[in-house]
Amino acid sequence: MLQLVYSLFIAFTLSPLWPLGQNPLPGDPFIIVNKTSNEVAFIDDNQVQTVLPAATGKEEKLTPEGLFTFTVKAKEPYYRKKEIKGGDPANPLGTRWLGFDALNTDGRIYGIHGTNNPESIGKYVSNGCIRLQNAAVESLFDKVPIGSKILITSTEKSFEQLGKDYGAIK
Numbered sequence: 001m002l003q004l005v006y007s008l009f010i011a012f013t014l015s016p017l018w019p020l021g022q023n024p025l026p027g028d029p030f031i032i033v034n035k036t037s038n039e040v041a042f043i044d045d046n047q048v049q050t051v052l053p054a055a056t057g058k059e060e061k062l063t064p065e066g067l068f069t070f071t072v073k074a075k076e077p078y079y080r081k082k083e084i085k086g087g088d089p090a091n092p093l094g095t096r097w098l099g100f101d102a103l104n105t106d107g108r109i110y111g112i113h114g115t116n117n118p119e120s121i122g123k124y125v126s127n128g129c130i131r132l133q134n135a136a137v138e139s140l141f142d143k144v145p146i147g148s149k150i151l152i153t154s155t156e157k158s159f160e161q162l163g164k165d166y167g168a169i170k
Helices: 002-013 134-141 159-165
Strands: 030-034 039-044 047-053 066-075 096-100 110-113 124-126 149-153
Touching (some): 039 159, 047 159, 096 134
Antiparallel strands (some): 066 149, 096 110
16 A cells, blocks of 8 residues: 555656646746736746736636646637537637636636637626637737646736746746
8 A cells, every 4th residue: 555655656746747846947938917907928038028908807806816827728619608619709718718727626717718808808807717819819829838837916016026036037
């Protein structure tokens, strides 16, 4: 029995999914969502590459705060709640889904996604996800690999300072 426990411990700690050491490392892709300004920053190569307007939770508690990991990526995501196929103009998830593991979920509950309601961007309207214009989420999709980190916060700090605080910028 002890051998089995030891084997499982080794397997999980040496797994490529296990976050060993500092994460993100300086220069790694890193996303920061600031609920105070309803903006999303993409950090890569030790600098803020872009800042995008976003929509977040209609109530402050709906969009969870913390440091999370992207675990799911989907093109033309299926909207399970109302059984709307990807690519359907009625699909509120837009053209891309970048799901993360907030509140012990599997990346299929919370995410950054596009929208079929572009007028909602910049507002507090979602049920917890972060909405971007479809073109904006498409621009991030290939740049954010599974395992990348996302920080969601409410702060007056700059994205540059947050990137330094969390190790994504030297």
